Amino acid sequence: MTECQRLDVDATHFSEPVKRIFDSQGTQDFQSSVAMLRLSSYLHRYVQMVQGQRIPTDTQHPQVAAFAQLLDKLSELVDSTPALAGPRRYGNLACRDWHAKIDAQLPQLLNQFVPARWRASVVELQYYLGNAFGSSERLDYGTGHELSFFAVVCALDMLGAWGDAFSGPDLLYVFDRYYALVRKLIRTYTLEPAGSHGVWGLDDHFHLVYILGSSQWADDRTAPIMPQDLQNKHAAEDYAATNFYCQAIAFVFKVKSGPFAEHSPMLYDICRTVPTWSKVQRGLLRMYLVEVLNKFPVVQHFWFGTGLFPWTSAANGATLPTYEAGQDSATTTTASTNATAELPTTTTFMPYSSSSSSTTVPVARMSMAPPNARHVSRFMAHDRLRRAPPHPDR
Numbered sequence: 001m002t003e004c005q006r007l008d009v010d011a012t013h014f015s016e017p018v019k020r021i022f023d024s025q026g027t028q029d030f031q032s033s034v035a036m037l038r039l040s041s042y043l044h045r046y047v048q049m050v051q052g053q054r055i056p057t058d059t060q061h062p063q064v065a066a067f068a069q070l071l072d073k074l075s076e077l078v079d080s081t082p083a084l085a086g087p088r089r090y091g092n093l094a095c096r097d098w099h100a101k102i103d104a105q106l107p108q109l110l111n112q113f114v115p116a117r118w119r120a121s122v123v124e125l126q127y128y129l130g131n132a133f134g135s136s137e138r139l140d141y142g143t144g145h146e147l148s149f150f151a152v153v154c155a156l157d158m159l160g161a162w163g164d165a166f167s168g169p170d171l172l173y174v175f176d177r178y179y180a181l182v183r184k185l186i187r188t189y190t191l192e193p194a195g196s197h198g199v200w201g202l203d204d205h206f207h208l209v210y211i212l213g214s215s216q217w218a219d220d221r222t223a224p225i226m227p228q229d230l231q232n233k234h235a236a237e238d239y240a241a242t243n244f245y246c247q248a249i250a251f252v253f254k255v256k257s258g259p260f261a262e263h264s265p266m267l268y269d270i271c272r273t274v275p276t277w278s279k280v281q282r283g284l285l286r287m288y289l290v291e292v293l294n295k296f297p298v299v300q301h302f303w304f305g306t307g308l309f310p311w312t313s314a315a316n317g318a319t320l321p322t323y324e325a326g327q328d329s330a331t332t333t334t335a336s337t338n339a340t341a342e343l344p345t346t347t348t349f350m351p352y353s354s355s356s357s358s359t360t361v362p363v364a365r366m367s368m369a370p371p372n373a374r375h376v377s378r379f380m381a382h383d384r385l386r387r388a389p390p391h392p393d394r
Helices: 024-030 034-049 062-079 094-113 116-130 143-159 168-189 208-217 227-231 233-239 244-255 265-273 277-291 373-385
Strands: none
Touching: 034 143, 034 168, 034 208, 034 277, 062 094, 062 168, 094 116, 094 168, 116 143, 143 168, 143 208, 168 208, 168 244, 208 244, 208 277, 227 233, 227 244, 227 265, 233 244, 244 265
């Protein structure tokens, strides 16, 4: 695994992201794209960066602090946009007012954050950050929105916005401020998890947060607690301030009522039967690649510009086909006629070592039934598949 390399900003053409994934064929093409290669590369980098690290309460990194201030301004908009009175089962309509406010303010906020020579990238950054806080139409939040924020963090890394001093604690701080804002949105506007019963394999709004949290304690023989300890909500609360996995489990206990085994059977079975944090991390990473990054209902909302996450082949740089609904054959479209020519071709982005193989293990959305062996066997199947060598074109 080589170090993730930065974009040559002066030689990169940026454009407004457009929809490229319309069906399962588009989802499959996504697996061999430069966009996927960059996402998986940074995922591998970040899980290594956070090992042995705690979530900090502050940062001395100036760019990280500036980005946290941007998120704070979005949080203040929640305070000035209270939920509408009256009970609602599926989301509060005031959330749409909040989204309208951030859509209006994001361009200015990003232009203030991004140095002048990188301003051309704002057209793409704005799309990913604007889609990182749930759907204003469906009034829900899920792993696709979490993926969109991950793309923002990766993009700023590619641009060089974080600088050379960006560390594991800095990364955890950025995500901690993001998750604090998202949980505020969920509780203020009663946002549902995207999907009917949990988000594509897990029983919560999130997935990446569990990967980061398990990575913090992976291969750590001095971890203060083990996965099985989190069957007790008090253990999760005790370490929620310093570990993302505990933080996520503690939030589940706050927003759901009833026995853990009934409202979150997958998470419960992981805590009950997976013995080490390293195994939890491996299983969740493999599940993320298969059940989030390779699932049409999730990635159809991930759009593509020409600079940060281009719809081009990682093998040869050619523009990938686009299969629009109702077409009998592939139609290749681009947001810019010269976009491919202007993409940097010398930068090599190495994939995560367990990059998706052609084998897909289906994980059904969890029902509210009591847990059983099926849940954890699916999870462990992802861990076993991880051991397969990556395909060179994936």
